[in-house]
Amino acid sequence: MQYKEPLLNIRGLAVGYGQSLVLSDVALEVPEGQVVCLMGRNGVGKTTLLKAIMGLLNPRAGQVRFAENDLTKWAPHRRAKAGFGYVPQGRHIFPYLTVNENLLMGLEAFPGKKGRPEAVDRMYTLFPALKLNPKKTAGTLSGGQQQQLALARALIRQPRLLLLDEPTEGIQPSIVQEIEELLQRLRDQQDTTILLVEQFLDFALGIADYCYVMEKGAIVLEGTARDLDYNLVREYVAV
Ligand SMILES: Nc1ncnc2c1ncn2[C@@H]1O[C@H](COP(=O)(O)OP(=O)(O)OP(=O)(O)O)[C@@H](O)[C@H]1O
Numbered sequence: 307m308q309y310k311e312p313l314l315n316i317r318g319l320a321v322g323y324g325q326s327l328v329l330s331d332v333a334l335e336v337p338e339g340q341v342v343c344l345m346g347r348n349g350v351g352k353t354t355l356l357k358a359i360m361g362l363l364n365p366r367a368g369q370v371r372f373a374e375n376d377l378t379k380w381a382p383h384r385r386a387k388a389g390f391g392y393v394p395q396g397r398h399i400f401p402y403l404t405v406n407e408n409l410l411m412g413l414e415a416f417p418g419k420k421g422r423p424e425a426v427d428r429m430y431t432l433f434p435a436l437k438l439n440p441k442k443t444a445g446t447l448s449g450g451q452q453q454q455l456a457l458a459r460a461l462i463r464q465p466r467l468l469l470l471d472e473p474t475e476g477i478q479p480s481i482v483q484e485i486e487e488l489l490q491r492l493r494d495q496q497d498t499t500i501l502l503v504e505q506f507l508d509f510a511l512g513i514a515d516y517c518y519v520m521e522k523g524a525i526v527l528e529g530t531a532r533d534l535d536y537n538l539v540r541e542y543v544a545v
Pocket residue numbers: 323328346347348349350351352353354355395
């Protein structure tokens with residue numbers, strides 16, 4: 307059978323800040339249509355890896371391949387156009403803009419995109435809580451609603467690969483469950499491929515097809531969510 311390259315294919319990635327090297331020789335694959343989760347304690351390098359994948363940090367070695375193209379030297383906006391959607395840690399919504407304006411900002415870099423009202427309506431169908439408050443200033447929403455808005459702003463462009471940095475951080479359990487259901491629906495119905503950074507173990511194992519565990523800038527454990535040793539993963543993730 308012919309080898310099919312995973313949608314996202316990271317090889318030998320080394321990334322650092324100034325003198326310090328944070329990631330070394332990281333290899334990670336995200337097959338099309340799957341949810342892959344990256345876990346690990348605070349400070350092991352998960353956000354650094356997502357930023358390097360998004361093109362916000364330049365790697366010192368290694369390759370980022372997407373849909374069989376080498377994107378390693380591509381700028382972030384070019385990766386976004388190629389189909390990357392990124393929801394950073396801390397959400398980074400525009401607090402002084404309304405919910406509706408935040409959603410439209412998701413399309414801003416894509417002036418040629420037609421069907422804006424349809425795109426916005428699609429997001430309101432996915433996130434009914436946002437539909438209740440389209441004119442509300444985003445900064446006054448609850449943490450859970452802000453997270454939903456950040457997700458919607460990334461999803462409005464229908465990215466082929468969604469990069470999510472700790473979507474459950476600081477969010478109440480009922481909204482965590484809503485986000486879990488949404489990610490499952492995205493994977494199952496819309497065929498969105500997801501790379502999720504997450505420290506909330508039950509959430510991660512509940513949604514992921516495949517998991518990587520990171521320690522001190524290197525992948526130390528990987529496997530399907532079903533086969534991974536729960537207690538061992540917990541040891542790596544527990545503070
Ligand atoms: N802008 C920066 N300049 C210098 N060092 C940084 C910078 N950002 C992160 N680091 C360092 O890189 C290492 C990895 O940080 P990173 O944020 O990638 O970890 P993380 O696993 O995502 O942790 P967290 O869950 O706390 O976000 C840490 O030691 C951190 O202090």
